[in-house]
Amino acid sequence: MKAAIYRKYGGPEVVRIEDTARPAPGPGEMLVKVAHGSVTTADWRLRAAAFPGVLAVPGRLMFGLRRPRQPVLGSEFSGEVVALGAGVTEFAPGQAVFGFVMQGAHAEYLVVKAAGAVLPVPEGLDPAEAAALPFGGLSALVFLRDYAKLAPGQKVLVVGASGGVGAYAVQIARALGAEVTGVASGAHxxxxxxxxxxxxxxxxxxxxxxxxxxxxVVIDTVGATDFATARAVLAPRGVFVPLNFGVREIGQALWSQVFGRRKLRLGVSGDTKADLWVLARWVEEGRLRPVIDRRFPLTEIRAAYALVEGRHRQGAILLDMAA
Structure with a gap:
């Protein structure tokens, strides 16, 4: 099968399209023929080992100290189930599915855990749009609902509102009943x-x-602001939730929990099937729509990376595996 492979950290030029062995599903797993994937900010950071702040050392330890342990990136995908491992009963061959994995979706075939963040494509949703939903949607949902504790009627400032996560943060904040102000360049x-x-x-x-x-609530989806700036526009008991953070933010979060009226809260997205169900239901109800900026064939993945790293996109950057 064809896959986008990187064997060392660096710029988009380190990624090459190569032939590699087609994987086989084990117990509790299924094999998906990938139709659409995406290039996300997380893919860029992993490819370049550009882990923010305090995550530099643990990031290398987790994903490969000198070179990447997993040579195929890619987290969100949509495609067709082609084979089932032992014990899988909730999916069937030929079924259209979409979901989120840690890595491996920049390939023609992908093994996923049936119990993981994977679901049937909602009726009426284009498979390409389904592939654009998990990364940004899950991140925005978890940070707004679980860390910011967003409540109906509250006012939210979304920094990076046109990006891969921000475009979903605007919609999800609305779906949760908040009034939203977006921050981006005037062109957006x-x-x-x-x-x-x-x-x-x-x-x-x-x-x-x-x-x-x-x-x-102030949610910074791109690392463009800091706690001092957020505090200047937060209500007395407001919350700042940055998706990118370092040692400084960890210290500020600890300090704010004890001494500050305005809080800084840090966390990571859990990327669960239950949360993916929430997004799928909102799509079916018309409360949320996937957002796609541009689409590239897998062979042009370097150009997709360059666009993501430019930080001026409107939504997801998709990869079409069969193009």
Whole structure:
């Protein structure tokens, strides 16, 4: 099978399309023929070993000290079940599925755990759109619902509102009953408002510290702001949730829990089947829609990486395996 392989850390040039052995499912697993995948910020960081802040050392230890342990990246996918391992009864060959794995989706075939974050593609949803949903949707859901404890009627500021996670954070905050203001470049204003934001800030023209509004939650999806800036626009008991953090943020989070009225909360996304069900249900109800910026064939994955690293996209960057 064809797969995008990287055997050393570096820029997009380290990724090559190679022939590799087709995997076989074990007990509790199934083999999926991948139709669509994506390139995410996480794929870029793993490929380049660009782990933020305090995660540099543990990141290398986890994913490979000198070279990557898993040479195939890719987390979100959609495709067709082609084989079942022993004990799998909830899926069937020929069934269209989508989901999230840690790595391995930048390939024509992928083994996934049936009990993992994988579901049938919702009726009426294009498989390509399904592949654009898990990474950004799960991240936004977990950080807003579980870490920020977002409640109906609250006001949310989404930093990086047009990106791969931010485009979902705007929609999910709306679905949770919040009033949303998005932060992005002015060129993305119509896009962000179209996702449901009632307010918009062009970060190139207006400083966040100068905003007159006060927000219950500030979520930074791209690492563009800090706790000091967030505190200037947070309500007295507001919460700042950055997706990227280092040693400084860990210290600030600990300090804020004890002494601060405004809190900084850190966490990671669990990427569970139950949360994927939440997203799928919202899609079926019309409360959430997948967002795709551009699509590339697998053979042009380097160009997809370059676009992701430019940090100015609108939604997911998809890979079409058969193109």
């Amino acid at each position: 204003e119509a896009f962000v408002r179209g996702l449901g934001a009632v307010g918009f800030v062009d970060y190139r023209r207006q400083s966040l510290r100068g905003l007159g509004s006060r927000f219950d």
